[in-house]
Amino acid sequence: xxxxxxxxxxxxxxxxxxxxxxxxxxxxxxxxxxxxxxxxxxxxxxxxxxxxxxxxxxxxxxxxxxxxxxxxxxxxxxxxxxxxxxxxxxxxxxxxxxxxxxxxxxxxxxxxxxxxxxxxxxxxxxxxxxxxxxxxxxxxxxxxxxxxxxxxxx
Amino acid sequence: xxxxxxxxxxxxxxxxxxxxxxxxxxxxxxxxxxxxxxxxxxxxxxxxxxxxxxxxxxxxxxxxxxxxxxxxxxxxxxxxxxxxxxxxxxxxxxxxxxxxxxxxxxxxxxxxxxxxxxxxxxxxxxxxxxxxxxxxxxxxxxxxxxxxxxxxxxxxxxxxxxxxxxxxxxxxxxxxxxxxxxxxxxxxxxxxxxxxxxxxxxxxxxxxxxxxxxxxxxxxxxxxxxxxxxxxxxxxxxxxxxxxxxxxxxxxxxxxxxxxxxxxxxxxxxxxxxxxxxxxxxxxxxxxxxxxxxxxxxxxxxxxxxxxxxxxxxxxxxxxxxxxxxxxxxxxxxxxxxxxxxxxxxxxxxxxxxxxxxxxxxxxxxxxxxxxxxxxxxxxxxxxxxxxxxxxxxxxxxxxxxxxxxxxxxxxxxxxxxxxxxxxxxxxxxxxxxxxxxxxxxxxxxxxxxxxxxxxxxxxxxxxxxxxxxxxxxxxxxxxxxxxxxxxxxxxxxxxxxxxx
Numbered sequence: 290x291x292x293x294x295x296x297x298x299x300x301x302x303x304x305x306x307x308x309x310x311x312x313x314x315x316x317x318x319x320x321x322x323x324x325x326x327x328x329x330x331x332x333x334x335x336x337x338x339x340x341x342x343x344x345x346x347x348x349x350x351x352x353x354x355x356x357x358x359x360x361x362x363x364x365x366x367x368x369x370x371x372x373x374x375x376x377x378x379x380x381x382x383x384x385x386x387x388x389x390x391x392x393x394x395x396x397x398x399x400x401x402x403x404x405x406x407x408x409x410x411x412x413x414x415x416x417x418x419x420x421x422x423x424x425x426x427x428x429x430x431x432x433x434x435x436x437x438x439x440x441x442x443x
Numbered sequence: 444x445x446x447x448x449x450x451x452x453x454x455x456x457x458x459x460x461x462x463x464x465x466x467x468x469x470x471x472x473x474x475x476x477x478x479x480x481x482x483x484x485x486x487x488x489x490x491x492x493x494x495x496x497x498x499x500x501x502x503x504x505x506x507x508x509x510x511x512x513x514x515x516x517x518x519x520x521x522x523x524x525x526x527x528x529x530x531x532x533x534x535x536x537x538x539x540x541x542x543x544x545x546x547x548x549x550x551x552x553x554x555x556x557x558x559x560x561x562x563x564x565x566x567x568x569x570x571x572x573x574x575x576x577x578x579x580x581x582x583x584x585x586x587x588x589x590x591x592x593x594x595x596x597x598x599x600x601x602x603x604x605x606x607x608x609x610x611x612x613x614x615x616x617x618x619x620x621x622x623x624x625x626x627x628x629x630x631x632x633x634x635x636x637x638x639x640x641x642x643x644x645x646x647x648x649x650x651x652x653x654x655x656x657x658x659x660x661x662x663x664x665x666x667x668x669x670x671x672x673x674x675x676x677x678x679x680x681x682x683x684x685x686x687x688x689x690x691x692x693x694x695x696x697x698x699x700x701x702x703x704x705x706x707x708x709x710x711x712x713x714x715x716x717x718x719x720x721x722x723x724x725x726x727x728x729x730x731x732x733x734x735x736x737x738x739x740x741x742x743x744x745x746x747x748x749x750x751x752x753x754x755x756x757x758x759x760x761x762x763x764x765x766x767x768x769x770x771x772x773x774x775x776x777x778x779x780x781x782x783x784x785x786x787x788x789x790x791x792x793x794x795x796x797x798x799x800x801x802x803x804x805x806x807x808x809x810x811x812x813x814x815x816x817x818x819x820x821x822x823x824x825x826x827x828x829x830x831x832x833x834x835x836x837x838x839x840x841x842x843x844x845x846x847x848x849x850x851x852x853x854x855x856x857x858x859x860x861x862x863x864x865x866x867x868x869x870x871x872x873x874x875x876x877x878x879x880x881x882x883x884x885x886x887x888x889x890x891x892x893x894x895x896x897x898x899x900x901x902x903x904x905x906x907x908x909x910x911x912x913x914x915x916x917x918x919x920x921x922x923x924x925x926x927x928x929x930x931x932x933x934x935x936x937x938x939x940x941x942x943x944x
Contacts, residue, residue, distance in 0.1 A: 380865070
């Protein structure tokens, strides 16, 4: 939806916070023990801070519901989620194609089709960036990148 | 022989042309690796440590000092340029450094970071030279109860000071603590906690994917959302290299802040287990509370960069006092460094300053060389770093996204961290849009395990009695400060209301 996102989202966030806090408190007391053998158990710190989340979240909820002040809103921009979709795609590409091909294709596709650069500029930048990533992370710092599902077939 | 004479003797052996070159080379490499998102100081030092294996001990220690300092300096660069802190103390640097970059003042932020790091490092080394063994003894007075109280003070102030809404700040900090509780509970013999049956969650979430996700990805999301606003990372007029040099007024602004923060950061560094993150955070809080430009902080104040960077570097040196005299590393990086130094014959302990004078003063003198080498290397790198800001958005955006992916992957070499990083990015973006501050989540995430360990140890020592926190004067004073910190704004508000009525 493109448009004004109102305080409904604020309330949804607060409800999620309350649920998380309740789960942490329940698990902390029942499973990990708040206090055992005369000293704090594994649930001690989580229960205290989950209770803090709960109290603060309820206070925010009350404020949101009863506040007479005009609610602030922001415009939802679908473009903001392009990098997220690209990152997910990039993650899958690494698993399938391995790092070298992925970094090259990822940068090329983005630059050519999203940023609309010329093929020459796209290819030069992509090659340079691929060399940078491979040189620094793989060769110098020896990060063992996955080879890619496709290359493992051969 | 006095400390000064011993130091001069140390310089006598370490100050050769070849060693200075090695220090500069170590500084460059440390800066570069420290600035790489996903690598961080601990991994950086560990990765570069083997380079020193074939050297003679003096040269090896000098190069190690350069690498160590370089890492400390470098953590700030990606925080300032890309809003991706290279290490945890740089989270505070990003708060003002990145807004400065967005306003076209990235070069000034880089200069301020370098100069403040140098000041922090220098104050730290001088203090270590003069009072190292003495301060290590003071640090020993900080047991679990005192450390817990100190971190509680830091944790309490996070929520109140960062962001527009204190309630949302509290929620953010507490959520950071809850995230940190996922994984093995080491104090309960390695039992899994809040893993909900997932094997991937057994080792908990790593800091690097979290910080890359919460700072780096939302940054690109924001860039893509505001497509119409400018072409590069910065908005408004971009300063040239010459214009980016700090003028007299700016130097006057950062000097007192850097000095004050260095002293505080250095002291926190001396405390075993407190670390540079606590130091840089407390220095930032102090500046926000007492500084002249406190209102500007968080939106691009040069003092914010100075406070964080000077305290971080001073704490990094401070950590050497417990490391050398007690064998207690103050951070993960110093733990790796300790391994390297022990390989060269260091035997940490209370008698180190008496029995191994040559070694210890050689090491301290190499810190001076390393610090000078790093500021030189840092200043040389600024023009190159500034050119990153000129890269058009259409080119830099896919590169940042891919560096985020590779950075997250390289921490544990698994894709789970990549998916977690993306998820953290989306959550952070939505939270930011709804006025939740993000920095408290990260800071609480870093500080919480130390806090939990300290508080549970304190209770174990006292057989479950909370009196241990009140009976000890240091922890009692810190708890009182925490209480004042929490209640002072509320009381002040009430007083103001009563007065206006």
